[in-house]
Amino acid sequence: MSELRKDIISGRWVIIAAERGKRPDDFRPAPVEKIKEPAGFCPFCEGNESKTPREVYALRKNGKRPDRPGWLVRVVPNKFPALTRGIPPVQHEDGIFRWMDGVGVHEVVIETPDHDKELSDLPLYHLQHVLETYKKRVVSIEEEFQYKYVHVFKNKGREAGASLSHPHSQIVATPIIPKKVNEELYGCERLHRQYGECIVCRIIRDETRKGDRLILRNDHFCVVAPFAPRFPFEMRIYPLRHSAWYTSLTKAESFWLARTLRTTLGKLKTTLSDPPYNFYIHQAPNPNLPHEAWANVEESFHWHFEIIPVLTRVAGFEWGTGFYINPVPPETAAGFVRGSG
């Protein structure tokens, strides 16, 4: 019999319907579709800087000019943005309909000039620079308070939603706190009152003690397969030091985060034969905003990474109910991932 499990923070139930005796290879995605790109041309490659909008940030050797070669990490506005910069939008109402201008920020973080590298192939210092770049951009965008939430995420592979194969991540700032972040904020606030401590600090302690869903732990971070995951091999990276904001990351911590992320992505690649994946950061909203609704956000929220390999398809059951059917218990997934690479 399968098991129903509740994610304590979001209140979401998932169905863990183990297909027994399966090996990780059985969850390997269908042969990965190659992203079709015009041969010999990639707007993210070194030398093609003029093919993107003008850079908003780049890490380059001293004296090198913007929008020219000689960079390590480069951030540009998305050429086809979902949201565009502007003044704080007004919510319009016409009877039962509500809308506002699509004001926001949409940037691309080009992680390396090298088209054929992957995030998990980069040397540690380089990966650390990518993580520091996320932080710098978030801090800069948050200076404008109309951007209530800044979402950092990566889609790797076509099945995971990437349209270009050159390694990149994205940053989208929205004029509204996203629904899922709101749910987590409220859940964490409620649980902080109930347990008298941050629920994620509690999860880290309990998962470390139990050990069966713990994938790795070092002095600054731990990686866990969550108790009620939506997807097979879903993982979380939690910082051991409590903080609501990714932007509180210290230099020492970004080095350890680079190590942790590289090991985790490397293990994912080995265990599941290089699957497409998504990852994103969850953190508290723009700290420059008044946050009456989450008076306690600093104590109750705990920033983290969520990593989702794309192995199953979401269908009519999930879209209609918000339940997820996950064929791999997180204890099984953690065991496979822990043992690999």
Place this chain on the structure above:
Amino acid sequence: MSELRKDIISGRWVIIAAERGKRPDDFRPAPVEKIKEPAGFCPFCEGNESKTPREVYALRKNGKRPDRPGWLVRVVPNKFPALTRGIPPVQHEDGIFRWMDGVGVHEVVIETPDHDKELSDLPLYHLQHVLETYKKRVVSIEEEFQYKYVHVFKNKGREAGASLSHPHSQIVATPIIPKKVNEELYGCERLHRQYGECIVCRIIRDETRKGDRLILRNDHFCVVAPFAPRFPFEMRIYPLRHSAWYTSLTKAESFWLARTLRTTLGKLKTTLSDPPYNFYIHQAPNPNLPHEAWANVEESFHWHFEIIPVLTRVAGFEWGTGFYINPVPPETAAGFVRGSG
């Protein structure tokens, strides 16, 4: 500039980021992946009745025996069920972890004995029988009150989550009211208080008057591209007669629903070159349950179909935020669909 739109019932915001000048063909899915099946064998085909669990219902000619050929529509338990029948499950707690046995129902509705037909190819009387079968099964499952919600849905095509190509839909009954249904119930209850009438009745009136998102309307149903759709070409079928439960469908209405569904699926097929799709029914929870939480559910909730063609990929932005980026405004989608077939 794109537009942010709010779904008034769920409170979900979507980003309508129109890619101008595109034709419906531009949203055509990648060449549809064929579902690989062992040649010459399908457990849902007539003659292979012994390959499925024993049928729980079938529409057959008088005098024909169960689990033999001679049926028009056949319902069997799912051979690999997500949930299985049992006594009302107890919620277990261990510290911060919550779970229960996976008690529920998981059935397959085989829509036709003919492997190569599609739901939208069936003659009207046959499609009406499929819709009547949904109703019969829901009524029967709801006799057991541990099944709080019965979800009827269809996945067509591999990209939409189907693992067999023989035309079928599924029924899953859960011991918990699903999160998304709960959100709609609460939203409709709140809006019923605010507007003094069912919000869906109001939506039907407003969309009929405006007309730009209306796809079709007959004496009993209307088809609408919703104001804030998550996905390109998402559609809703609303019954004009207010009712919270699909199971209130009369014979006359099931005939008109068959016509409406067939026309809608036919138009989808023509406009988007036969895309994979999901549809599901949203209705109020099991009426045999006490429903204190939605005292007013009968007046405030309005059952309907939601239809989602699978044309885009959900990625790190959507998973992390609950926002959706939709490149096709519903007014454009409605125009294309209305004009087709």
